[in-house]
Structures are given as C-alpha cells and as structure tokens.
Amino acid sequence: MTTVPQLVEAARKSRSLLLGLRRAAQATSDGGPLFLAPRRGLGHLVERTIQGLDNAGVQFCPLSVTSLIRDGQRWRVEPGGEPFDAVVVATNATAAGRILSPDGPSGLFEIPTASVALVTLGYPAIDLPQGVNGVLVPASTGWLMTACSFGSAKWPHWANPGRSILRVSAGRDRDTRALALGDEELVDRLAGEMATALGIRDQPHTWRVSRWPDSFPQYRVGHTAQVERITDELRRTYPKVTICGASYNGAGIPACISSGRAAARTVLRATRELR
Ligand SMILES: Cc1cc2nc3c(=O)[nH]c(=O)nc-3n(C[C@H](O)[C@H](O)[C@H](O)COP(=O)(O)OP(=O)(O)OC[C@H]3O[C@@H](n4cnc5c(N)ncnc54)[C@H](O)[C@@H]3O)c2cc1C
Structure with missing residues (x-):
C-alpha cells in the first residue's frame, strides 16, 4: 500500500491485476506517453525548484547538518548554530536519525536502504x-x-x-x-x-x-505503522520538527512532493499553535 498504491487500487477495482493496471495506465496516460521526464534531465527539476525558491526570497545555506539542539522554543542547527522556529528534516531516515540523536526516534535507524x-x-x-x-x-x-x-x-x-x-x-x-x-x-x-x-x-x-x-x-512489512510511531514520538520530543522524503510515505518523486508539502503544513500549523 505504501510502496506502490497503484497496485492496491488496481487489485481492488478489477478482477485481474494486469487488466486493472492496463486500464489505469490508459486512463492516466490519456493517449499520451506513459512516462514523463524533463528533457534536460532530472537535475533540471532541482535547478528550477531552487530558482523558484530563490525568486521567492528563500535563502540557501548549503550545510552538512550534524545535529539539532533545543534552544528554548527554537531549534539551533549545527554546525552554524543559527536558531529556527521550525525545522523540516528532508534527508533519508538514517541521516535524520543521526541529526536527531540522541533523543530522536530510534525507529529512524530501522528503515534500511539499498x-x-x-x-x-x-x-x-x-x-x-x-x-x-x-x-x-x-x-x-x-x-x-x-x-x-x-x-x-x-x-x-x-x-x-x-x-x-x-x-x-x-x-x-x-x-x-x-x-x-x-x-x-x-x-x-x-x-x-x-x-x-x-x-x-x-x-x-x-x-x-x-x-x-x-x-x-526499503519498506519492510509494518512500515506504515512504524512511520506513524516515529512521527508520534517526534511530535512529543521534537515539537515543530518534522520529517519528509522517500523513506516514509512513498518513494517516487510525486510521493516526495506530497510528503514535502505535508511536512510544510505540519510545521506551519505547529508554529501558529505554539505562538
Ligand atoms: C537511480 C534512481 C532512479 C530513480 N528513478 C526515479 C523515477 O524514474 N521516477 C521517480 O519518481 N523516482 C525515481 N527515483 C526515486 C527518487 O529519485 C527519490 O525517491 C527521490 O529523489 C527522493 O527524494 P528525497 O528528497 O526523499 O531524498 P533525496 O533526493 O535523497 O534528498 C535528500 C537530501 O538530503 C541531503 N542530506 C543528507 N544528509 C544531510 C545532512 N546531514 N545535512 C544536510 N543535507 C543532508 C542529501 O545530500 C540529499 O540531497 C529514482 C531513484 C534512483 C536512485
């Protein structure tokens, strides 16, 4: 359900998984190509995103983050020590586990990668x-x-x-x-x-x-429940800090975009509530 929700949907809607997938592919492609990619390569998606954020006044500080340290109601990002109201950790789960150590959810280290x-x-x-x-x-x-x-x-x-x-x-x-x-x-x-x-x-x-x-x-059996435990624990121990990305609720780019949007909404809500 988490890895390829389209399979579950196709199995539910059709007497045959293959028929269901074929129908779903026809419906989504609408006669056009089934696969899409930026002509200049996927890196272009990142370049355009950065450009859009830059135009919107977002400041970029490329940094290899080692930890987050609580500083009253805010979080200091190390190295650098700059304090932030809220933080979205968008690395893979193991890197997030390291950044949030020692008090972060240990379940982050249990989502393996290939x-x-x-x-x-x-x-x-x-x-x-x-x-x-x-x-x-x-x-x-x-x-x-x-x-x-x-x-x-x-x-x-x-x-x-x-x-x-x-x-x-x-x-x-x-x-x-x-x-x-x-x-x-x-x-x-x-x-x-x-x-x-x-x-x-x-x-x-x-x-x-x-x-x-x-x-x-790699999503193991029980992945969805594990992600719920991790986010619950995070909410209690790291208020205004949230996680997103391929390790949690779907691995493809569309799922990562939804996950990023959900994380942004979560921290905005938490920031308003705590003010
Ligand atoms: C070979 C390959 C082919 C793929 N093909 C497709 C495809 O065709 N279609 C599709 O939808 N998906 C595809 N995917 C999957 C998709 O690319 C990933 O799911 C997606 O890029 C994951 O995004 P993310 O933001 O979660 O993680 P990432 O893109 O891995 O971003 C995490 C970022 O966190 C940074 N980071 C890590 N630790 C720290 C730290 N301590 N401090 C600061 N930054 C840190 C990393 O440098 C990285 O830039 C493919 C993946 C691979 C590997």
Missing part, C-alpha cells in the same frame, strides 16, 4: 523488442542486472538513428555485488547479461556509470 548503480550503454543501432520500454529482472534469476530501460525507444529526445541507448540498473535490497565491482567490470558484466537477455551481438561503444549509494529506502 544502493543502486546505473550503467548507460551506447550501441550502434540494435533491434530491440517492440512495444515495451524495458525489462525487469527478478532476484530469483541471480543476475546482477535488476532492470533495463530501452532509453532511446522510451525517450523521444534520446532517439537517434544509427544508435541505441540502454540504461541498465544493478543493486537491490540485500544485493550489494554491484558496489564491490569497479566501473569497467560492472559494464562488462551488465553488457554480457544484456547480450544474453536480448541476443545483442554488438559491444557497447560508449558507457557511463552513475552510482547512487543508499538511495532506495
């Missing part, structure tokens, strides 16, 4: 299966690859006659093999698996590796 490596492979034009944007690989295969997105077929701005781009992911919950491999070995292994999966005979002529350590929060 690390991911993304390898983008550029090939001369290759024949890819039609009608799909990629493949997912279950853990039971024992493969290093967890998914492959047919980038040049999925994104019109990546399409280029004469070349194909595949984006392959490795690393999942309790599988840290990709972390231990150097870039070249990782590329070799994943290109080899792609060759087996899709019958590709060519070698990639270009590649890029990007690593995202501890980036995917």
Whole structure:
C-alpha cells in the first residue's frame, strides 16, 4: 500500500491485476506517453525548484547538518548554530536519525536502504523488442542486472538513428555485488547479461556509470505503522520538527512532493499553535 498504491487500487477495482493496471495506465496516460521526464534531465527539476525558491526570497545555506539542539522554543542547527522556529528534516531516515540523536526516534535507524548503480550503454543501432520500454529482472534469476530501460525507444529526445541507448540498473535490497565491482567490470558484466537477455551481438561503444549509494529506502512489512510511531514520538520530543522524503510515505518523486508539502503544513500549523 505504501510502496506502490497503484497496485492496491488496481487489485481492488478489477478482477485481474494486469487488466486493472492496463486500464489505469490508459486512463492516466490519456493517449499520451506513459512516462514523463524533463528533457534536460532530472537535475533540471532541482535547478528550477531552487530558482523558484530563490525568486521567492528563500535563502540557501548549503550545510552538512550534524545535529539539532533545543534552544528554548527554537531549534539551533549545527554546525552554524543559527536558531529556527521550525525545522523540516528532508534527508533519508538514517541521516535524520543521526541529526536527531540522541533523543530522536530510534525507529529512524530501522528503515534500511539499498544502493543502486546505473550503467548507460551506447550501441550502434540494435533491434530491440517492440512495444515495451524495458525489462525487469527478478532476484530469483541471480543476475546482477535488476532492470533495463530501452532509453532511446522510451525517450523521444534520446532517439537517434544509427544508435541505441540502454540504461541498465544493478543493486537491490540485500544485493550489494554491484558496489564491490569497479566501473569497467560492472559494464562488462551488465553488457554480457544484456547480450544474453536480448541476443545483442554488438559491444557497447560508449558507457557511463552513475552510482547512487543508499538511495532506495526499503519498506519492510509494518512500515506504515512504524512511520506513524516515529512521527508520534517526534511530535512529543521534537515539537515543530518534522520529517519528509522517500523513506516514509512513498518513494517516487510525486510521493516526495506530497510528503514535502505535508511536512510544510505540519510545521506551519505547529508554529501558529505554539505562538
Ligand atoms: C537511480 C534512481 C532512479 C530513480 N528513478 C526515479 C523515477 O524514474 N521516477 C521517480 O519518481 N523516482 C525515481 N527515483 C526515486 C527518487 O529519485 C527519490 O525517491 C527521490 O529523489 C527522493 O527524494 P528525497 O528528497 O526523499 O531524498 P533525496 O533526493 O535523497 O534528498 C535528500 C537530501 O538530503 C541531503 N542530506 C543528507 N544528509 C544531510 C545532512 N546531514 N545535512 C544536510 N543535507 C543532508 C542529501 O545530500 C540529499 O540531497 C529514482 C531513484 C534512483 C536512485
């Protein structure tokens, strides 16, 4: 329910999960593309957000926060020592746990993360299966690859006659093999698996590796109740401090935006109540 609410919805509304998902996809895409991304890359979303906040007069102080210290009715952010009326901690749960130690909810340390490596492979034009944007690989295969997105077929701005781009992911919950491999070995292994999966005979002529350590929060059974316990405890011990982000109520970008908005509303309400 927390990780992929669309699955629950589809299962409830249809006699078949696959039929339900197909219908939901048709309804949301409205004939348009199923996947959307900023043409200039996801980093652009961050740049535009910062620009918008900057225009609205928000001041940015890039800082690696070590702790929050109570200072009467306010909170001092360390290092720096500047006091604030209210604080939103938008890091992942483990980092939030460290910032809120020693009195913060210990449950924050119990939400684990997985690390991911993304390898983008550029090939001369290759024949890819039609009608799909990629493949997912279950853990039971024992493969290093967890998914492959047919980038040049999925994104019109990546399409280029004469070349194909595949984006392959490795690393999942309790599988840290990709972390231990150097870039070249990782590329070799994943290109080899792609060759087996899709019958590709060519070698990639270009590649890029990007690593995202501890980036995917892993929701265990009971996650929702645990997040409720954490927020209750926080409300009691850290008034006017709240948490948000992918560790808590949904991991994708839309869920993170909702979570950020909810956190902002919570601290605004608390600030008004305590004044
Ligand atoms: C490879 C990959 C592909 C993905 N693809 C998609 C996708 O296609 N669609 C989608 O919807 N989602 C996707 N996601 C998920 C999405 O990117 C994340 O869920 C989202 O970015 C999480 O946002 P967040 O703000 O919770 O955390 P983050 O984006 O991790 O932000 C937390 C920030 O806190 C900072 N921080 C940590 N500790 C401190 C500290 N002590 N002091 C100050 N700052 C600190 C970090 O530097 C970081 O900038 C993908 C994720 C990965 C890793």
